[in-house]
Amino acid sequence: MKYIPVSQIGERSLISLLSNVFRELPDDIIIGAGADDCAVIDINESSYLVVTTDMLHRITDFPEQMSAWQIGWMSAAVNLSDIAAMGARPIGLLASLGIPLNTDVFFVEEIARGMKDCAREYDTAVIGGDIDSHDELTICGSALGTVPKGQLLTRKGAHVGDKVCVTGYAGSAGAALYALENDMDVPNSVLKALFEPIPRIKEAMKLAATGHVTSMMDTSDGIAMSLYDLSNASGVGFILQEKALPLQPEVEELMSFNRVNLNYMALYTGGDFELIFTVRPEGIEEVLNMGNISMIGEVLPHDRSILIQKLDGTVLQVERKGYEQLKIAR
Amino acid sequence: MKYIPVSQIGERSLISLLSNVFRELPDDIIIGAGADDCAVIDINESSYLVVTTDMLHRITDFPEQMSAWQIGWMSAAVNLSDIAAMGARPIGLLASLGIPLNTDVFFVEEIARGMKDCAREYDTAVIGGDIDSHDELTICGSALGTVPKGQLLTRKGAHVGDKVCVTGYAGSAGAALYALENDMDVPNSVLKALFEPIPRIKEAMKLAATGHVTSMMDTSDGIAMSLYDLSNASGVGFILQEKALPLQPEVEELMSFNRVNLNYMALYTGGDFELIFTVRPEGIEEVLNMGNISMIGEVLPHDRSILIQKLDGTVLQVERKGYEQLKIAR
Numbered sequence: 001m002k003y004i005p006v007s008q009i010g011e012r013s014l015i016s017l018l019s020n021v022f023r024e025l026p027d028d029i030i031i032g033a034g035a036d037d038c039a040v041i042d043i044n045e046s047s048y049l050v051v052t053t054d055m056l057h058r059i060t061d062f063p064e065q066m067s068a069w070q071i072g073w074m075s076a077a078v079n080l081s082d083i084a085a086m087g088a089r090p091i092g093l094l095a096s097l098g099i100p101l102n103t104d105v106f107f108v109e110e111i112a113r114g115m116k117d118c119a120r121e122y123d124t125a126v127i128g129g130d131i132d133s134h135d136e137l138t139i140c141g142s143a144l145g146t147v148p149k150g151q152l153l154t155r156k157g158a159h160v161g162d163k164v165c166v167t168g169y170a171g172s173a174g175a176a177l178y179a180l181e182n183d184m185d186v187p188n189s190v191l192k193a194l195f196e197p198i199p200r201i202k203e204a205m206k207l208a209a210t211g212h213v214t215s216m217m218d219t220s221d222g223i224a225m226s227l228y229d230l231s232n233a234s235g236v237g238f239i240l241q242e243k244a245l246p247l248q249p250e251v252e253e254l255m256s257f258n259r260v261n262l263n264y265m266a267l268y269t270g271g272d273f274e275l276i277f278t279v280r281p282e283g284i285e286e287v288l289n290m291g292n293i294s295m296i297g298e299v300l301p302h303d304r305s306i307l308i309q310k311l312d313g314t315v316l317q318v319e320r321k322g323y324e325q326l327k328i329a330r
Numbered sequence: 331m332k333y334i335p336v337s338q339i340g341e342r343s344l345i346s347l348l349s350n351v352f353r354e355l356p357d358d359i360i361i362g363a364g365a366d367d368c369a370v371i372d373i374n375e376s377s378y379l380v381v382t383t384d385m386l387h388r389i390t391d392f393p394e395q396m397s398a399w400q401i402g403w404m405s406a407a408v409n410l411s412d413i414a415a416m417g418a419r420p421i422g423l424l425a426s427l428g429i430p431l432n433t434d435v436f437f438v439e440e441i442a443r444g445m446k447d448c449a450r451e452y453d454t455a456v457i458g459g460d461i462d463s464h465d466e467l468t469i470c471g472s473a474l475g476t477v478p479k480g481q482l483l484t485r486k487g488a489h490v491g492d493k494v495c496v497t498g499y500a501g502s503a504g505a506a507l508y509a510l511e512n513d514m515d516v517p518n519s520v521l522k523a524l525f526e527p528i529p530r531i532k533e534a535m536k537l538a539a540t541g542h543v544t545s546m547m548d549t550s551d552g553i554a555m556s557l558y559d560l561s562n563a564s565g566v567g568f569i570l571q572e573k574a575l576p577l578q579p580e581v582e583e584l585m586s587f588n589r590v591n592l593n594y595m596a597l598y599t600g601g602d603f604e605l606i607f608t609v610r611p612e613g614i615e616e617v618l619n620m621g622n623i624s625m626i627g628e629v630l631p632h633d634r635s636i637l638i639q640k641l642d643g644t645v646l647q648v649e650r651k652g653y654e655q656l657k658i659a660r
Contacts, residue, residue: 006438007431011461014438021442022456029422032457039458041422043476044374053472055426055462092359092371096385096470101337108336108344112351126352127362128369130470131341132385140426140460140470142383146373 036154036233037085037217038145048152050145052082057098058137063180063194068107070195071139072114078220079143080122080199081273085218087153087208088145090124090201095141098134111139122201151208153216153277155233162214162278164238164297165287167200169193169248170223171262174269175255184258189250197273204275206290212283219274222322223296224267226276227306234278237304240267240297240318242311267308270323366484366563367415367547368475378482380475382412387428388467393510393524398437400525401469402444408550409473410452410529411603415548417483417538418475420454420531425471428464441469452531481538483546483607485563492544492608494568494627495617497530499523499578500553501592504599505585512588519580527603534605536620542613549604552652553626554597556606557636564608567634570597570627570648572641597638600653 006014019034030048031040038050056062056078062071076093083090095115099108112126119125172193179186180194200218207213215234219226223245227238245266255262278299279287287293300307306318336344349364360378361370368380386392386408392401406423413420425445429438442456449455502523509516510524530548537543545564549556553575557568575596585592608629609617617623630637636648 001436004435005432006429006435007463009435014435014461017435017439018442018459018461021439021446022459024446024450025455025457026421026453029455029457032455033459039422039424041457041474043379043421049373049379049474051422051424051458051472051474053424053426053458053470054460055428055464055468055470057428057462057464059465060463091356091373092369092381094369094381094383094472096383098385098387098468099336102335105334105336105339105344105347106331109347109351112348116351116354120354123356125355125359125362127355127359127371128381128383129348129352129363130384131344131348132387133337133390134385134387134466134468135389136465138385138428138464138468138470140383140385140468142381142424142472144371144379144381144474 031154037082040152047146047148050083050086050088050147051142052079053140053142054078055138055140062137065180066195068110069114072111073118073196075139075141076115076118077197077199077273079141080201081197081218081220083143083145084199084201084204085216085275086145086147087151087204087216088147089205090122090143090145092124092127092144093119093141094128095126095139096130096132098132098138100135100137101133122199147208153208153213155215155217155230158215158230158234158236158278158299160236160299160301162280162299163284163295164240164276164278164299165293165295166219166223166246166274166276167203167293168274169246170272170274171266171269172248172251173271174265175251177271179254187250187254190248190254193248194271199273200275203292207277207287210283210286212280212287214278214280216275216277219272219276221270222268223276224318224320225322227318228320231306235302237300237302238297238306239300240308242308244294244296246294267318268322361484367412370482377476377478380413380416380418380477381472382409383470383472384408385468385470392467395510396525398440399444402441403448403526405469405471406445406448407527407529407603409471410531411527411548411550413473413475414529414531414534415546415605416475416477417481417534417546418477419535420452420473420475422454422457422474423449423471424458425456425469426460426462428462428468430465430467431463452529477538483538483543485545485547485560488545488560488564488566488608488629490566490629490631492610492629493614493625494570494608494629495623495625496549496576496604496606497533497623498604499576500602500604501596501599502578502581503601504595505581507601509584517580517584520578520584523578524601529603530605533622537607537617540613540616542610542617544608544610546605546607549602549606551600552598553606554648554650555652557648558650561636565632567630567632568627568636569630570638572638574624574626576624597648598652
């Protein structure tokens with residue numbers, strides 16, 4: 001058989017292949033591997049259990065400038081973000097640490113404190129884990145949550161005419177990474193967007209309780225990739241308004257002397273861990289009144305594809321690209 | 331502050347330190363990080379949710395002779411073994427794969443098939459995961475299970491006079507590893523003990539249902555370490571009978587020309603993934619009749635320590651040693 005390195009097919013194709021291996025599921029598994037931000041298990045009459053896992057490691061995920069505490073916070077936050085994406089309440093985190101043998105014990109304790117502080121902020125805790133020696137610092141987290149059956153939010157369910165919304169700012173993490181890589185001075189508020197992402201647990205639980213949200217996921221791979229995932233799951237298209245993309249003022253200032261297209265960053269860079277979701281038109285006012293939420297577009301029929309109306313009125317296709325693991329050039 | 335590398339304190343001390351960071355737990359967490367084979371969550375009136383995670387990687391856990399399918403099987407099995415140790419039924423597995431970019435796609439698919447086959451053997455499935463690029467093949471699994479509240483088995487509960495039992499054979503994985511490292515020809519039945527461990531899910535569920543088992547854990551770090559963990563949790567001592575240690579006949583034959591003390595291996599090497607548990611005297615006959623279970627000793631008061639009666643009748647102290655991560659020399 002011909003040798004094909006994983007770098008040739010990339011993360012999303014490999015996930016498709018593996019999801020196919022794992023396609024047979026017991027009856028109580030409502031959503032399985034690769035299909036949503038979390039797997040969903042039917043545990044009792046009233047609620048679903050949602051579970052997720054994420055592996056992070058030094059080279060790709062923890063820039064040198066990150067503190068040990070921030071490494072811990074981020075490791076918890078990225079998993080909690082997946083719990084949020086389902087509208088669920090977190091009930092526990094697991095953390096496996098692969099640690100180089102020469103790592104300072106205090107550094108490891110600080111990582112643990114970062115995890116604990118993030119978990120506690122969302123009324124949960126690190127309840128289990130494993131320790132392994134490893135050449136490269138590697139942290140694999142898992143998170144568990146529960147959600148009342150009527151409030152589960154998935155990538156499937158967006159309807160034509162629904163409004164598209166996001167929490168927080170778009171592109172801040174990408175801008176921070178760009179600035180670091182180009183040796184620019186980065187204000188702390190922008191660095192925090194990259195190093196201390198806020199999982200939108202509180203917002204997600206409120207959104208799920210409104211009954212107005214029809215689909216949801218997090219933006220960890222960028223808004224563009226998220227829209228393609230929602231499109232695929234819900235069988236719809238989208239049109240975004242470029243002028244509605246929520247940019248962080250400090251990021252606009254930071255980038256004002258650079259030839260970087262901030263709106264491009266807002267669409268195509270990952271690391272923001274905000275929520276993107278669709279809302280029934282009759283519920284949009286209530287949702288926007290919750291605060292820290294922007295309406296950025298509308299759901300179209302599937303054959304209209306995924307579009308963006310630029311500031312000058314022209315309409316372009318949003319490209320299917322964003323953050324993807326396993327590609328040598330990214 | 332003085333720099334202390336993790337290699338200086340070792341896995342168990344580091345787990346104690348981190349367990350202390352994570353000691354504050356919400357009310358619904360019955361058992362938290364580091365205290366047992368799984369964390370235990372009170373999810374509803376009738377049952378507990380048990381969860382565990384294990385990180386494995388190429389250098390330490392997957393000898394060159396292992397096939398991709400076996401790597402996948404083992405990654406699922408070690409997590410399922412922790413679920414078994416609580417007397418629980420598995421309801422799902424998560425798998426995060428850190429993959430070198432030059433890995434053959436087919437190799438990754440074979441890992442997935444090994445996981446799937448192991449999960450299916452125990453009526454469960456891989457329901458979620460993550461993929462990451464990594465210099466060294468790294469697999470982090472998590473497993474979930476449920477157990478009726480009355481049937482939860484933990485490390486705590488052994489009483490003086492209870493009998494000590496183990497499933498399967500002791501020391502087979504250690505013997506296989508020794509043989510590989512010394513370039514000996516290893517029969518397939520012995521290699522399988524190392525490369526394709528059998529999580530004792532079926533035995534554990536039956537044992538839990540008898541009501542006769544008072545404490546349980548798996549033997550992944552060796553029988554000696556397990557006894558120290560049970561001793562610590564239950565506040566008891568133990569006396570083992572050396573002649574009762576269940577040795578695999580093929581292992582006895584394999585080692586017959588070597589100056590290796592097989593009983594030493596049975597006590598102090600890891601990788602077996604059998605169950606070790608204590609049984610009320612009135613239930614021992616029923617338990618032994620289940621088959622594939624050996625009675626190897628008895629529970630003593632705590633101040634008697636952990637002892638072994640040798641073949642010649644002398645009684646020695648069992649040493650507190652076995653498989654431990656993070657130590658440079660092991």
